[in-house]
Amino acid sequence: MTELKRTDDMTLTKRGLMRLCTLSLAAVTALSVKSYKLMKKADAAERSVNNNYTAAVEELAHSCDSLSNVLEKQLYAGSGQVQQTLAVDLYREAATAKAALARLPVAKLGLENTNKFLSQVGNYSLALSKKLENGEELTNEEYSNIARLSEFSQTLSDRLWELEGEVAGGELTFQQSESMMTDKEPPHVTEGFTDFEGGFDDYPKLIYDGPFSDNIMEQTPKMTENADEVSRDFALQRASMALDINPSDLSEVSEVGGKMAGWRFSDKEGGVFCEVTKQGGYISYFLNMRDAGKPMIGKTAALDYAKEYLDYLGILSMDVTYYEIQNGVMTVNFCYDDLGRRIYPDLVKVTVAMDNGDILGYDARGFLVNHHNRRYEKKLCSVLRAKEEVSPRLTVLSDRMAVIPTDGGNEVLCYEYTCRAGSGRKVLVYINAYNAKEEQVLLLEENENGTLTV
Secondary structure, three states, X not given: OHHHHHXXXXXXXXXXXXXXXXXXXXXXXXXXXXXXXXXXXXXXHHHHHHHHHHHHHHHHHHHHHHHHHHHHHHHHOOOHHHHHHHHHHHHHHHHHHHHHHHOOOHHHHOXXXXXXXXXHHHHHHHHHHHHHHOOOOOOHHHHHHHHHHXXXXXXXXXXXXXXXXXXXXXXXXXXXXXXXXXXXXXXOOOOOOOOOOOOOOOOOOOOOOOOOOOOHHXXXXXXXXXXXXXXXXXXXXXXXXXXXXXXXXXXXXXXXXOOOOEEXXXXXXXXXXXXXXXXXXXXXXXXXXXXXXXXXXXXHHHHHXXXXXXXXXXXXXXXXXXXEEEOOEEEEEEEEEEOOEEEEEEEEEEEEEOOOOOXXXXXXXXXXXXXXXXXXXXXXXXXXXXXXXXXXXXXXXXXXXXXXXXXXXXXXXXXXXXXXXXXXXXEEEEEEOOOOOEEEEEEEEEEOOEEEEO
């Protein structure tokens, strides 16, 4: 009996140990799962913080790019009115930059002087515009200050883009970048930049889209408002023609609302899609998502493919204005030519694959919104009279007539002067053809990848 009892006790002990092990294992597993979840949550939180920091750096870099461009435009604007408009642009970009800067650990990043720069640049520019409005001229020192501020903006932007690229590429975390940057001398505003007394308590707000950026989708398209409505089958045929594929391949169909209502067609894979307006059956937009291979054709051939495609669609009398090459594709901007006048609001974009010349994209929404028969007043100021309003710091290379959009959504006929600055930079100056008022100044970017305006 004693041995039997001992055996039972031993049996109970083994069961107890098994239960204890099972419970312990379950507890360890639960703790491990909880720890894993906490680690994942912490990692997610850290990634979120890093992403927010990276986004703020990117936004700040974008704003510094814009500040540099606007400051350079001020070098070539001869009137106080345009200078004042540019000063408002600077205020807006500086405010955006300061908002981005506020989301960063500024003390660790060593950007205190950047904050000072962003606070001063708008006041300085507005003071110069008021000086011109009063009939005074800017001194060489003031022009020098603008040039140096522009250089500082670009230098700061380059530094921020470098940081953003390293963080986004995983070369370093944002925390590492902070510690790295504390060992460096922070950027400083160019010598000679001075504070201006006072300020502006009531910050001026202005919705300004620029001379060649239009709010396409907010306007009633002139090309479609009186056009007849087409059937879905007709629209499908137009889409298949534009994409050069069989209509049966465009099996996905949806309706597009808004002021440019239409049909949207795409294939099952979502690799291609095309929108056709209900009024008039115009192709407003299409995109082929395939990646371009190694470039096998040159710029001239790509431009020819783009021109031929417009002829194929029946879009005639179009001039090549600007183009850009990225990732093996060329995007070409065309504007309507009205008997020698460039009509910049009537914009069409064509994207060409530089591996074989395929048309990968087409955007005629600007053209559909703005194109119409225009009438011009006969009484114009002379091209020589208008030329007198071009800044003496520029050398005029050529001139032409052009229609540009205004800030208020209207249009104005101008003389477009292509100029060269002392630095070699090309500048476009637009002088009102009726009253010789300076309307706009643009910078021309020319390099191996294209010709663009900023």
